[in-house]
Amino acid sequence: xxxxxxxxxxxxxxxxxxxxxxxxxxxxxxxxxxxxxxxxxxxxxxxxxxxxxxxxxxxxxxxxxxxxxxxxxxxxxxxxxxxxxxxxxxxxxxxxxxxxxxxxxxxxxxxxx
Amino acid sequence: xxxxxxxxxxxxxxxxxxxxxxxxxxxxxxxxxxxxxxxxxxxxxxxxxxxxxxxxxxxxxxxxxxxxxxxxxxxxxxxxxxxxxxxxxxxxxxxxxxxxxxxxxxxxxx
Numbered sequence: 001x002x003x004x005x006x007x008x009x010x011x012x013x014x015x016x017x018x019x020x021x022x023x024x025x026x027x028x029x030x031x032x033x034x035x036x037x038x039x040x041x042x043x044x045x046x047x048x049x050x051x052x053x054x055x056x057x058x059x060x061x062x063x064x065x066x067x068x069x070x071x072x073x074x075x076x077x078x079x080x081x082x083x084x085x086x087x088x089x090x091x092x093x094x095x096x097x098x099x100x101x102x103x104x105x106x107x108x109x110x111x112x113x
Numbered sequence: 114x115x116x117x118x119x120x121x122x123x124x125x126x127x128x129x130x131x132x133x134x135x136x137x138x139x140x141x142x143x144x145x146x147x148x149x150x151x152x153x154x155x156x157x158x159x160x161x162x163x164x165x166x167x168x169x170x171x172x173x174x175x176x177x178x179x180x181x182x183x184x185x186x187x188x189x190x191x192x193x194x195x196x197x198x199x200x201x202x203x204x205x206x207x208x209x210x211x212x213x214x215x216x217x218x219x220x221x222x223x
Contacts, residue, residue, distance in 0.1 A: 033209055042201055042213030043156070056210055090155060094209050102146070102209055106155045 002027060004093050004105035012111045013081050021076040021108045025093030031055075032074040033102070034066060035090040043090055049074050050096050078110075086112045115140040115206045119214035126192045126221050134217045136185040136202035144205040145185050147176050149198045150216075156201070159187075192221045 005024045013019050025032050031050045035043035045058035049068035068074045072093075078085055088109050092102040116139040126132055136145070144163050148156040160169045162178035162185060169176050173196065175188045185202055199218045203211040 031209060033211075035211075042203075042216050043211070045210050045212070048209060056207060058210070088155075092209070092211075096208065101158060101161045102211065103158070104148075104156045109153075 004091055004103050006089075006091050006105040006108050008108060009106065010109045010111075012113060014113055015081055015083060017081050018077065018079045019081060019110060021078075021089050021091075021110070022073065023076070023091030023093075023105060024073045025091075026103045029093035029095050029103070030072055031094045031096040032068060032072065033092045033094070034074070034076045035092065036060070036085075037088040037090060037107075038084075039087070046076070081112045083112050086110060115142070115204060115212045117202060117204050117212050117214040119202055119217050121217060122215060124217055124219045126189070126219065128193055128221055128223055129191050131191065132189050134187040134189075134200055134202075134219075136187070136214055138183050138185075138202075138204045138212075140204075140206070141180065141183070142204045142206065145178055146203040146205070146211065147174075147185070147187055148201045148203060150201065151198050159200075189219075192219075194221050194223070197221045 033048040034046040037043040047057040048055045052068045063079045065077045088107045090107045091105045118137045147159040160176040165180040167178045173190045178185045199216045203213045
């Protein structure tokens, strides 16, 4: 049973560019949440998707947007990249109605130069 | 907004010793997580605590939850080097919107 898978594992971008990160949830899960973890800090909640809609959002600017597809997979898009966007981006999946525990993917390491 | 505080931030322990990591949070919640993170890696789920008085143990780690005091503890018994990592507590603020603590970086030395 595949767990949460994220791609790519590493990414280097230049300031001002745009980036798309991808996540496939664990089999049977219908909810995807995204977190940003800067170096030396705890993860920060970005947003959560359920039934292809953004269900809740953390304190992140509109440059951060997302999407969920009918197969429950999700994308995180970041526009106009800043140096401060350099971080580990973690995707987590769960089954909303069952309140199952969150399962985290291995993350995408984004470096903005 | 919910705040989650962990202490200590850094912990250097000798092998064989016991110690406790504390996690305080500011708003009621119905579940609390403990995670382990190795350098450059993702989060590994250790425990999910769902109710007041919950206690869970796995190997040398034991976690407990006191919802009235808004406090969770992670107790380490007879530490070994393999436990060296960063440990996070995370409180479920609103159906899988987790608020993480600052993390406790644990180093176990011989």
